[in-house]
Amino acid sequence: MENLAIPTFDIWAIIRIFTLIILVMYIIFAFVITRQVKVMTHTLTLGFEPVVRFLSFFHLIFAILVFVTALIVL
DSSP states (O other), X not given: OTTOXXXXXXXXXXXXXXXXXXXXXXXXXXXXXXXXXXXXXXHOOOSOHHHHHHHHHHHHHHXXXXXXXXXXXX
């Protein structure tokens, strides 16, 4: 009876995988925001297009850096 192998799963591995999946979805979301800002700045002329474009690009880069950091840490 002592030699019974009870299958176990690692809950932390599942949490890591879900975290990475959520971060990939967030990168896709940041890319969509960047795309929408590009379309918006071509459509509307408000005077602060470069700032909005920079912020959306910075947001995309930050999302990618967070994912890379999560890959390294997790």
